Every structure is written in structure tokens, then in C-alpha cells.
Amino acid sequence: MLPSLLNNSDYQxxxxxxxxxxxxxIDCWKSFDLYKRKEGLWLVNKDLYKHIPLEETEGFGLRVxxxxxxxxxxxxxxxxxxxxxxxxxxxxVSEKEGDLLLKRSSFDIPSEANAPKGYYICxxxxxxxxxxxxxxxxxxxxVPKSLTNQLRLDLxxxx
Amino acid sequence: MDWSLFxxxxxxxxxxxxxxxxxxxRPFPIGLRxxxxxxxxxxxxxxxxxxxxxxxxxxxxxGFFEVAEPRKLWGGDIDHHLGLYYxxxxxxxxxxxxxxxxxxKLVLDMCAAPGGKAxxxxxxxxxxxxxxxxxxDLNRRRILKGNLAxxxxxxxxxxxxxxxxxxxxxESFDYILLDGPCSxxxxxxxxxxxxxxxxxxxxxxxxxxxxxxxHKEQKGLIEAAYYLLxxxxxxxxxxxxxxxxxxxxxxxxxxQKFPDLSLVPIELGFELNFCPGITQYxxxxxxxxxxxxxxxxxxxxxxxxFYVAKFIKQ
Numbered sequence: 001m002l003p004s005l006l007n008n009s010d011y012q013x014x015x016x017x018x019x020x021x022x023x024x025x026i027d028c029w030k031s032f033d034l035y036k037r038k039e040g041l042w043l044v045n046k047d048l049y050k051h052i053p054l055e056e057t058e059g060f061g062l063r064v065x066x067x068x069x070x071x072x073x074x075x076x077x078x079x080x081x082x083x084x085x086x087x088x089x090x091x092x093v094s095e096k097e098g099d100l101l102l103k104r105s106s107f108d109i110p111s112e113a114n115a116p117k118g119y120y121i122c123x124x125x126x127x128x129x130x131x132x133x134x135x136x137x138x139x140x141x142x143v144p145k146s147l148t149n150q151l152r153l154d155l156x157x158x159x
Numbered sequence: 160m161d162w163s164l165f166x167x168x169x170x171x172x173x174x175x176x177x178x179x180x181x182x183x184x185r186p187f188p189i190g191l192r193x194x195x196x197x198x199x200x201x202x203x204x205x206x207x208x209x210x211x212x213x214x215x216x217x218x219x220x221x222g223f224f225e226v227a228e229p230r231k232l233w234g235g236d237i238d239h240h241l242g243l244y245y246x247x248x249x250x251x252x253x254x255x256x257x258x259x260x261x262x263x264k265l266v267l268d269m270c271a272a273p274g275g276k277a278x279x280x281x282x283x284x285x286x287x288x289x290x291x292x293x294x295x296d297l298n299r300r301r302i303l304k305g306n307l308a309x310x311x312x313x314x315x316x317x318x319x320x321x322x323x324x325x326x327x328x329x330e331s332f333d334y335i336l337l338d339g340p341c342s343x344x345x346x347x348x349x350x351x352x353x354x355x356x357x358x359x360x361x362x363x364x365x366x367x368x369x370x371x372x373x374h375k376e377q378k379g380l381i382e383a384a385y386y387l388l389x390x391x392x393x394x395x396x397x398x399x400x401x402x403x404x405x406x407x408x409x410x411x412x413x414x415q416k417f418p419d420l421s422l423v424p425i426e427l428g429f430e431l432n433f434c435p436g437i438t439q440y441x442x443x444x445x446x447x448x449x450x451x452x453x454x455x456x457x458x459x460x461x462x463x464x465f466y467v468a469k470f471i472k473q
């Protein structure tokens with residue numbers, strides 16, 4: 001599938017969503033374009049298509065959202081790019097909750113029982129350790145399998 | 160490895176040759192280049208201090224640390240996965256630093272895998288502008304993609320092509336790095352912990368046609384780089400080999416073929432014990448400007464061997 005530049009209204013919807021959900025200032029997006037490609041949205045510096053034939057590339061930028069349609073799931077790379085601008089949408093997890101997150105299990109955070117549904121950025125001792133989806137009651141881990149073991153070792157969780 | 164062919168070829172070229180030979184049997188340190196694009200709330204130095212690892216900063220102004228712990232440990236560390244650092248030799252930093260690309264420009268890394276220099280270029284560009292990375296080999300491209308993503312590079316586009324085959328108009332790029340295929344003689348040093356030789360054969364033992372085809376490819380790449388470079392643009396050519404045919408020989412070929420290309424001094428803003436490029440070797444004479452290029456030897460800088468030349472296109 002060839003990458004396609006997100007149209008203005010879809011792009012604006014993403015910007016507004018990220019502002020409302022994670023507090024990312026709208027200005028942060030002015031130097032980027034978003035492309036829909038495979039199952040996700042790819043963030044790349046603005047106007048790349050003016051310089052190079054994108055159909056001949058094998059990849060570009062970073063996948064910041066996954067999924068086929070709105071609302072997309074934020075990825076680790078989303079946090080990597082925007083962390084310094086994010087001021088909400090975090091949850092602080094305890095050692096037990098962090099261990100469950102890194103076991104890719106679901107877990108409850110009593111203090112966040114009434115928090116709205118959606119994707120949350122999980123911090124453990126102020127360190128970003130992964131993303132969780134809050135459904136009706138529980139948080140469901142979205143941490144990639146490839147990172148879980150090493151993160152648990154590094155953070156000495158569940159040992 | 161049998162060093163007789165190597166010694167015969169380079170004894171008169173490399174200063175303090177016995178020291179140089181000794182340095183090849185000494186392990187070289189593992190280098191960690193901090194990635195300034197990472198989003199972690201601590202620095203690499205914080206991490207090293209906290210974990211009690213002894214480290215050195217060979218150049219205080221660079222976020223580069225030499226550590227004496229096993230390579231495996233650093234590659235498996237979570238902060239490596241999270242993009243805090245890239246494992247790299249000090250010499251490998253010189254070509255991106257010599258190119259010194261500014262953000263908001265179009266930059267080409269012609270032979271980009273595995274991505275150490277490409278990610279460094281992106282960092283020097285502050286993740287702005289556009290970085291085009293070429294790599295024709297599928298497996299090497301996978302590693303390149305993984306490293307670009309791991310280090311949070313948002314300004315890159317990857318072409319599954321050789322640098323010569325890039326479907327772009329002439330004079331497209333403001334900066335080009337050509338760290339091309341070479342005989343990799345500069346990496347003939349022992350790994351710091353495992354004690355394994357990084358190379359078991361010396362390319363001087365290979366057949367002549369192999370070496371000739373390598374030189375031909377290097378010349379083809381530098382010609383392609385010239386055509387893709389804008390007027391006023393900067394080109395850096397580098398290799399990790401000592402061979403003058405692959406270094407000064409290729410640079411001389413470009414200077415003779417393209418009169419509007421000129422060598423300029425490499426100014427990094429810090430001092431390292433570089434040697435100048437050579438002006439003659441075994442009957443070959445190169446121009447005086449060749450001294451503006453630099454040779455890096457492991458007995459003078461505790462790293463791998465390297466060669467770097469910087470051009471401006473008038």
C-alpha cells in the first residue's frame with residue numbers, strides 16, 4: 001500500500017485529540033506530516049514528498065499510531081517524540097501494577113477507577129515503561145513483547 | 160592472522176609502525192554515543208554513575224563514553240532499547256561531525272546501514288530537515304530501520320537502493336556522507352572482552368580482481384555523490400581502511416574528474432591526534448591538498464583505523 005498523506009480534516013482531528021487527551025500543544029505538529037500506511041500513521045518532517053518520491057522509499061519517519069481507523073493506539077514512538085510536551089494522560093503504577101503491565105496482563109488502579117477510557121502512558125518511579133488501554137474497569141497492557149523481559153529485569157519488577 | 164603482507168604494504172606508510180602493530184593486538188574500548196533525541200528523564204552519564212561503571216570521556220565536549228564492560232551487556236540493556244545510546248567506535252563519529260549538517264536541509268547517507276552514522280546525522284540535524292538513507296541489502300536494511308526507530312529518528316526516508324541508483328535529480332542534496340564499502344582493515348583489532356579477532360582474513364590476501372572491483376565501486380559512488388550534491392554543498396568521504404588506493408586514490412579520482420570539487424580542512428572544535436592524508440605512496444603522487452584529509456590510527460587514537468576527507472562543491 002502506498003503511503004498517503006492524511007487530509008487536513010483527519011489531521012486536525014488527530015491534533016485536537018492529542019491536545020485534549022495528552023495536552024500536546026497544537027503548535028508541536030506544525031513541522032510534521034502524518035501519512036497513513038499499512039496499519040498505522042507515520043510521522044515525518046513536513047514536506048518530505050516535495051523532495052523525494054515516497055513511492056520508491058521503503059520506509060520513513062516513525063509509526064506514532066497503530067490501527068486502521070480513529071481512535072488510533074499511540075505507540076512507544078509517539079511517547080518518544082512527544083514526551084516532553086505531554087502533560088496529561090499519564091498513570092503512575094505501583095511495583096505490583098508495573099509487574100503486571102510488563103507481564104502483558106491487565107490490572108486495576110483503584111485511584112484511577114473513574115478515569116475515562118483510552119490509552120494511558122504508564123510511569124513507574126517517573127520512568128516511562130509502557131502504554132496501557134483502559135477499558136471498563138481495568139488497564140490492559142500494550143507493551144511490546146520484545147521489551148517486557150528486559151524492562152522487568154532492569155526495573156527489578158516481580159523478583 | 161598473518162601480518163606479513165600487511166606489514167610489507169604499510170610499514171613505510173604508518174608512523175611508529177611497531178607501536179601500530181602492537182595496538183592491533185590490544186582490545187579497543189566499547190564506545191557509547193549518547194542519543195540526544197531520546198525522551199528519557201536521565202542522561203547516559205547519570206546511568207553510568209548510578210550503575211558504578213567506570214568510564215572515560217575521550218573528548219569532553221562529546222556525549223561519547225568509553226566503557227570496559229562486555230559488549231553483550233550494553234546491547235541487551237533496556238536503555239539501549241529505549242534509544243539512550245548507540246554503541247560505536249570513536250573514529251566513527253568523525254565523519255558525521257566533519258559533515259556537520261544543519262537542520263532543515265536535505266542530507267544523504269549513501270551507505271547507511273547499520274545506522275550508526277545515519278542516526279548521528281539525524282541527531283546533528285536536531286531531527287529537522289530530511290535525511291535520505293540508502294541500503295540495498297534487505298538484512299542490513301532491517302537493522303538500519305530498527306536503529307532509526309529505536310533512536311527516535313523522525314526525519315529519515317529509506318531507499319532500498321544503492322546510492323548510485325537513487326531516483327533523484329542532480330544537485331538535490333546540501334550534504335552527503337559517503338562512508339562506502341571498503342576493505343575494513345581499520346577494524347583489525349581485538350574485541351575488548353571476547354578476545355576474538357574482528358576479522359580473520361586480510362583483504363590483501365584476496366585476488367586482485369576483488370580489490371579492483373572494490374576500487375571501481377568506490378569511484379562510482381563518489382561520482383554519484385558529486386552529481387547529487389548541490390553547488391555549495393558539502394561531501395564527506397570516509398572509510399575504515401588504511402589502503403591509499405581506497406582513500407587518497409578515490410579522493411584524487413574525484414578531484415581530477417570534477418574541477419569544481421575541492422578539499423577543505425576538517426575542523427571539529429576539539430583536538431584528536433589525527434595524521435594528515437598522504438601525498439605520495441609507492442610511485443603514486445597525490446595533490447598537496449590531500450593533507451587536509453585525515454588518517455586515524457589506533458596507536459594514536461584508541462579506536463579503529465579510519466580515513467576522512469571533506470569536499471566543497473563550488
